[in-house]
Amino acid sequence: MRGGEAIIKALKEEGTDVIFGYPGGQILPFYDMIYESDLKHILVRHEQSATHAADGYARTSGKVGVCVTTSGPGATNMITGIATANIDSSPIVAISGQVATSLIGNDAFQEVDMIGITMPITKHNYQPNTPEIIPSIIKKSFEIASSGRPGPIVIDVPKNVQEGELKYYEKDLFQTPGYNPNLKGNIKQIRKATELIKSSKKPVLLVGGGVIIADASKELKELSNLINAPVTTTMMGKGAYPEDDDKALGMIGMHGRKAANLSIEECDCLIVIGCRFADRTSCSLDNFNHTKIIHIDIDPAEIGKNINIDIPIVGDGKQVLKSLIFEIKKNKYKFSNNWIKKVIRMRTDYYPKLNYDDYPLKPQQVIKEISEVLNDDTIITTDVGQHQMWMAHYFNTNKPRKFISSGGLGTMGFGFPAAIGAKVALPEYDVISVTGDGGFLMVCQDLATIKEYDLPIIICLFENRTLGMVYQWQELFYGKRFSHSKLGNYPDFIKLAESFGINGEYVKKAGETKHAVKRAIKSGEPTLLNITIDKSEALPMVPPGCRLSEIHGEYKTEKP
Amino acid sequence: MDHTHETINKVKIETQCLRTKEFKRSDRMKSHIISTLVENRPGVLQKALSLFTRRGFNIDSITVGESETEDLARMVFIVNGDKKILEQVTKQLNKLVDVIKVRSLNPEITIKRELCLIKVKVENEQKRGEIIQLTDIFKGIILDVGENSLTVEITGNPSKINSFISLLKGFGIKKIAKTGSTAIERDV
Numbered sequence: 001m002r003g004g005e006a007i008i009k010a011l012k013e014e015g016t017d018v019i020f021g022y023p024g025g026q027i028l029p030f031y032d033m034i035y036e037s038d039l040k041h042i043l044v045r046h047e048q049s050a051t052h053a054a055d056g057y058a059r060t061s062g063k064v065g066v067c068v069t070t071s072g073p074g075a076t077n078m079i080t081g082i083a084t085a086n087i088d089s090s091p092i093v094a095i096s097g098q099v100a101t102s103l104i105g106n107d108a109f110q111e112v113d114m115i116g117i118t119m120p121i122t123k124h125n126y127q128p129n130t131p132e133i134i135p136s137i138i139k140k141s142f143e144i145a146s147s148g149r150p151g152p153i154v155i156d157v158p159k160n161v162q163e164g165e166l167k168y169y170e171k172d173l174f175q176t177p178g179y180n181p182n183l184k185g186n187i188k189q190i191r192k193a194t195e196l197i198k199s200s201k202k203p204v205l206l207v208g209g210g211v212i213i214a215d216a217s218k219e220l221k222e223l224s225n226l227i228n229a230p231v232t233t234t235m236m237g238k239g240a241y242p243e244d245d246d247k248a249l250g251m252i253g254m255h256g257r258k259a260a261n262l263s264i265e266e267c268d269c270l271i272v273i274g275c276r277f278a279d280r281t282s283c284s285l286d287n288f289n290h291t292k293i294i295h296i297d298i299d300p301a302e303i304g305k306n307i308n309i310d311i312p313i314v315g316d317g318k319q320v321l322k323s324l325i326f327e328i329k330k331n332k333y334k335f336s337n338n339w340i341k342k343v344i345r346m347r348t349d350y351y352p353k354l355n356y357d358d359y360p361l362k363p364q365q366v367i368k369e370i371s372e373v374l375n376d377d378t379i380i381t382t383d384v385g386q387h388q389m390w391m392a393h394y395f396n397t398n399k400p401r402k403f404i405s406s407g408g409l410g411t412m413g414f415g416f417p418a419a420i421g422a423k424v425a426l427p428e429y430d431v432i433s434v435t436g437d438g439g440f441l442m443v444c445q446d447l448a449t450i451k452e453y454d455l456p457i458i459i460c461l462f463e464n465r466t467l468g469m470v471y472q473w474q475e476l477f478y479g480k481r482f483s484h485s486k487l488g489n490y491p492d493f494i495k496l497a498e499s500f501g502i503n504g505e506y507v508k509k510a511g512e513t514k515h516a517v518k519r520a521i522k523s524g525e526p527t528l529l530n531i532t533i534d535k536s537e538a539l540p541m542v543p544p545g546c547r548l549s550e551i552h553g554e555y556k557t558e559k560p
Numbered sequence: 561m562d563h564t565h566e567t568i569n570k571v572k573i574e575t576q577c578l579r580t581k582e583f584k585r586s587d588r589m590k591s592h593i594i595s596t597l598v599e600n601r602p603g604v605l606q607k608a609l610s611l612f613t614r615r616g617f618n619i620d621s622i623t624v625g626e627s628e629t630e631d632l633a634r635m636v637f638i639v640n641g642d643k644k645i646l647e648q649v650t651k652q653l654n655k656l657v658d659v660i661k662v663r664s665l666n667p668e669i670t671i672k673r674e675l676c677l678i679k680v681k682v683e684n685e686q687k688r689g690e691i692i693q694l695t696d697i698f699k700g701i702i703l704d705v706g707e708n709s710l711t712v713e714i715t716g717n718p719s720k721i722n723s724f725i726s727l728l729k730g731f732g733i734k735k736i737a738k739t740g741s742t743a744i745e746r747d748v
Contacts (some may be wrong), residue, residue: 301651
């Protein structure tokens with residue numbers, strides 16, 4: 001067995017059934033070895049897409065996503081995707097080719113120091129120097145990527161190591177004694193938290209992506225019901241709690257829902273689970289409601305990093321919530337429902353307006369129509385920018401792992417390839433890629449991929465011919481000097497899709513989106529919907545540095 | 561023009577803010593000793609250092625060497641910062657897969673030592689005698705005697721070394737090589 005074959009064997013033993021990749025010089029031996037293997041390979045059209053697809057695969061399925069590229073430019077093209085996965089705690093294993101060990105350091109053709117480059121943006125990285133070490137490295141990589149706070153791992157495999165014969169196939173050649181994530185929360189801290197919750201009058205739950213990763217939605221719901229607390233989420237936490245529920249206030253933050261932001265301002269006990277208090281969530285660390293805060297997170301470094309915490313609990317969200325529920329039940333604490341009643345009223349009063357019959361189309365109306373056609377199992381991926389915030393704000397996600405978006409890094413070009421990964425991971429579910437004209441054009445080459453592999457993804461392209469978010473900021477903060485944020489009239493996205501053999505449809509009026517999406521789902525083929533929206537539509541927002549309640553811009557609600 | 565002025569003002573304000581922030585921080589700035597047990601593999605030091613640069617932590621010194629256990633090395637960082645920074649440094653170091661143990665040492669019971677080699681100018685016999693005498697007092701060792709120079713080794717805590725260096729300054733120091741502090745706690 002050679003090194004490359006060992007990679008394939010070890011990947012399969014870890015449960016990998018598909019990899020996303022793009023071949024090149026230094027990874028050729030590996031590609032020669034998968035030629036005859038039954039490991040499925042999806043050829044994307046840009047290495048960045050490979051990482052985003054692996055990321056989308058991981059986020060929707062909960063399994064580790066794998067991508068493969070060559071050395072040098074192939075490897076560096078993965079950087080954006082790796083950094084995206086790192087900040088959003090997504091488990092991917094990125095394998096890059098490398099020049100032969102004898103050439104490393106010689107500035108050989110397509111040589112780049114991938115280990116050095118990826119150190120700050122990975123959870124860990126490896127460069128095997130013998131073929132024998134490969135199986136152990138793959139095993140460890142999967143273990144580290146998927147446990148604790150998940151994250152990306154880079155394995156940089158020199159060409160001669162891919163080609164070298166293994167003397168033996170052994171999977172435990174080394175240990176990682178320094179890696180033991182703490183899963184079980186400290187019971188003393190949990191008891192303290194129980195007391196604090198009991199003494200509070202206005203508790204609010206703030207849920208981040210950690211709850212989805214920990215698969216703790218059921219426990220979250222139980223806790224919310226038990227203590228009569230409303231649930232707010234960060235963008236990454238969307239779907240952890242069904243947003244159609246009365247107690248769900250939606251997303252908080254810079255573009256959060258009014259009811260959610262106000263509840264955070266008003267609460268007297270904030271229970272935070274799996275959230276890192278990013279600046280887009282808190283808006284201002286100084287002006288954030290300094291009430292009593294319980295912070296549950298698996299990563300101790302996140303606790304107290306941005307905001308001072310009263311009761312820190314380090315542990316896995318699911319396990320800690322279970323113990324917390326157990327303690328509350330054991331003590332038979334009773335919780336009043338005055339607060340939750342008030343919150344539910346607030347939710348109805350400030351429920352954002354979705355119905356518009358304007359021309360040009362309002363994004364709210366489009367989102368309303370999209371959600372009417374879909375069921376709770378449909379996977380939505382978004383790109384980054386205005387359409388992403390509209391979706392996060394107006395669209396109700398009811399199940400975990402169904403709203404996939406680039407959070408921390410805000411990577412334009414993420415959404416469409418992530419949809420590829422999602423569709424490959426879960427072909428039985430409808431996958432919709434909601435995207436903007438700016439971000440989509442960055443990765444539109446992968447229309448070839450979805451055509452080639454017949455992946456019936458529906459692309460809902462919000463076309464406003466501007467880089468909407470930039471445009472909005474320039475309007476608000478830069479004196480309407482729209483520097484390089486207008487995209488012009490080209491391309492015609494439908495013609496672009498057609499050239500890839502993909503069906504397209506223009507959507508311009510209220511009521512059309514619904515039918516177009518329905519038709520696309522029914523066709524079972526990849527489809528691009530060019531939805532022309534009003535470019536002057538902006539989002540209500542909390543400017544950086546302000547309190548969460550200081551929402552600028554008109555906040556239109558359903559109730560007049 | 562107006563716009564340029566605006567931008568300049570903005571930048572000025574931002575710098576001012578930064579300065580006050582720094583000032584506020586330095587109020588509680590203290591030097592901390594962090595002792596870290598790591599796997600003795602290539603790249604580990606780089607990983608730890610890249611973490612310091614990325615998070616903007618200030619390091620005064622680092623020493624690395626083999627530890628009592630085979631395959632494990634001990635790194636000692638002297639870090640400047642307030643309590644919050646110290647907490648983040650230890651937590652972030654702990655997150656590195658290659659890092660096995662991180663401890664912030666209690667300065668009151670910690671023995672801190674560094675080694676310093678100094679090459680000092682010798683103008684005449686009398687000066688030579690004086691330098692040898694000073695070295696003796698500071699429990700240093702003369703390592704090399706040249707025609708016009710002496711090389712002295714001295715170990716101790718940083719303040720002892722600094723006062724020795726300032727004494728030698730009058731003779732003319734040609735070169736200094738320092739190791740940075742390493743440290744260990746006393747058994748109490």
